[in-house]
Amino acid sequence: xxxxxxxxxxxxxxxxxxxxxxxxxxxxxxxxxxxxxxxxxxxxxxxxxxxxxxxxxxxxxxxxxxxxxxxxxxxxxxxxxxxxxxxxxxxxxxxxxxxxxxxxxxxxxxxxxxxxxxxxxxxxxxxxxxxxxxxxxxxxxxxxxxxxxxxxxxxxxxxxxxxxxxxxxxxxxxxxxxxxxxxxxxxxxxxxxxxxxxxxxxxxxxxxxxxxxxxxxxxxxxxxxxxxxxxxx
Numbered sequence: 001x002x003x004x005x006x007x008x009x010x011x012x013x014x015x016x017x018x019x020x021x022x023x024x025x026x027x028x029x030x031x032x033x034x035x036x037x038x039x040x041x042x043x044x045x046x047x048x049x050x051x052x053x054x055x056x057x058x059x060x061x062x063x064x065x066x067x068x069x070x071x072x073x074x075x076x077x078x079x080x081x082x083x084x085x086x087x088x089x090x091x092x093x094x095x096x097x098x099x100x101x102x103x104x105x106x107x108x109x110x111x112x113x114x115x116x117x118x119x120x121x122x123x124x125x126x127x128x129x130x131x132x133x134x135x136x137x138x139x140x141x142x143x144x145x146x147x148x149x150x151x152x153x154x155x156x157x158x159x160x161x162x163x164x165x166x167x168x169x170x171x172x173x174x175x176x177x178x179x180x181x182x183x184x185x186x187x188x189x190x191x192x193x194x195x196x197x198x199x200x201x202x203x204x205x206x207x208x209x210x211x212x213x214x215x216x217x218x219x220x221x222x223x224x225x226x227x228x229x230x231x232x233x
Contacts, residue, residue, distance in 0.1 A: 001019075001020040001022075001051075002017065002018060002019050002020065002044070002047070002048060002051070003018050003020070004016065004017060004018065005018055005058075005093065007089050007090070007092075007093045008089075009064070009085055009086055009089045010082075010085060012064050012065050013064065014060055014061055014064040014086060014089065015039070015060075015061045015064060016058050016059065016060045016061065016090060016093065017039060017043065017044055017047055017058070017059040017061075018047075018056070018057070018058050018059075019044075019047035019048045019050060019051030019052075019055075019056070019057040019058075019059075020051055020056060020099070021051050021052070021053075021054045021055065021056060021099075024099060025056065025098070025099035025100065025101065026098070026099055026100055026101035027054060027055060027056040027099055027100060027101060028054070028055055028056065028101055028104035028105065028106070028227075028231035028232060029055065029056045029057070029058065029094045029100045029101065029102065029104070029105045029106075030050055030055045030056070030057045030058070030105070030106045030107070030108055030227070031058055031059075031060070031087060031090050031091065031094075031105070031106075031107045031108070031120065031128075032046060032047050032050065032057050032058065032059040032107075032108055032109060032113070033059070033060075033062070033083075033087070033107065033108070033109030033110075033113035033114075033116040033117050033120065034059055034061075034062065034109065034110070034112075034113050035109070035110045035111035035112055035113050035201070035204065036071060036072075036075045036111055036112045037071050037111075037204075037206060038061070038062075038063055038071035038074070038075075039059065039061050039063075040071075040206055041205070041206060042110075042204050042205050042206045042207075043059050044059070045205060046059075046110075047059050049220070050108075050224075050227075053224050053227070053228075054228075054232060055106075055227060055231070056094070056097070056099060056100050058090050058093070058094060060086050060087065060089070060090045062078070062082070062083055062086050062116070063075075064086075065077070065082065075112070078112070078143045079143050079144040080119060080142055080143045080144055080146055080149075081144060081145075081146070083116050083119060083120070083143070084119065084120065084123045084124075087107070087116070087119075087120040087123070087124060088123075088124060091105070091124060091127055104129065104231040105127060105128050105129060105231075106128055106129060106130035106131070106132060106227060106230070106231060107120045107121050107127075107128045107130070107131050107132070108130075108131075108132035108133075108134075108223070109132075109133060109134065109136075110134040110135065110201070110203060110204065111134070111135060111136075111137060111200065111201060111204075112137065112138060113133075113134070114133035114134045114135055114136030114137070114162075115133070115136045115137060115138050115139050115149050117131050117132065117133045117136070118131060118133055118136055118139065118149045118152070118153070118156070118160075119149050119152065121156055121157075121158055121160075122149070122152035122153065122155040122156050123152070123155070125155060125157060126157060128158045129158055129159065129230055129231065130158055130159050130160075130161065130226065130227065130230050130231070131156065131158050131159070131160045131161075132160075132161050132162070132163075132223060132226070132227075133160070133162050133163070134162075134163045134164075134203060134219070135163065135164055135165060135168055135171065135200050135201065135202070136149075136162070136171060136179075137168075137170035137171050137200065138170065139171065139175070139179070140175070150178070150179070150182065153179075153182050153183060153186060153188070154186055156183070156186070156188045157188075159188075159189045159190065159230065160183060160188060160189070160190035160191075161190070161191050161192075161193070161222070161223070161226050162176070162179065162190065162191070162192040162193070163192075163193050163195075163203070163219045163222075163223075164176045164192060164193070164194050164195070165194075165195050165198035165199045165200060165202045165212075165215070166194050166195060166196050166197075166198065167196075167197070167198060167199035168198075168199045168200045169199075169200070170200065173194070176192060176194065179192070180192055193219065193222060195212070195215040195218070195219070197212065197215065198212045198215040202215050202216060202219075203215075203216040203219060203220075
């Protein structure tokens with residue numbers, strides 16, 4: 001099952017796509033942070049797939065402040081403080097749901113959503129047990145004032161499972177090496193999966209030029225396995 005909820009953030013109504021598992025729960029919850037394409041079919045498909053595996057999944061619309069703009073316009077107005085406020089509001093909303101277990105939560109995202117998954121995990125301390133970023137580009141530059149996502153790594157307290165394509169340019173394999181080295185230096189538990197023959201957006205079913213079914217399915221298997229081990233076990 002799926003539905004749309006709405007929460008108010010700073011005077012703006014933010015839609016949240018909700019993928020609901022079967023049964024009364026309470027279920028572990030995932031905040032799914034979308035890619036630059038916004039709330040498209042890939043985002044809703046991903047939420048539904050996570051829900052079918054037993055995870056209550058909420059995908060907030062970070063573009064809600066720019067109503068009337070398409071994703072390619074709205075993406076130019078991204079601000080880290082706004083994204084943090086939106087993720088926080090989503091977490092608060094999860095806490096109001098009878099079928100949610102807020103002691104078992106993860107944050108996951110693709111492309112800019114991989115970046116914002118790191119951002120949310122670093123900003124909302126002790127909220128998430130897992131952070132699952134896919135090809136998290138743009139991590140070395142802030143959106144607005146404040147530190148970059150990379151510079152926020154020292155606030156990460158949860159386990160990280162990252163997924164990257166070796167043909168990607170943002171983040172490049174060298175960028176991923178920097179992520180790996182910094183997380184290792186900080187003592188953050190993490191595992192990175194790197195795929196040959198795959199570049200940016202390799203899991204994105206909307207982007208057929210970049211979509212790689214074999215690598216995508218392997219990554220989905222690993223994601224669902226790690227989520228089950230940490231949140232269902």
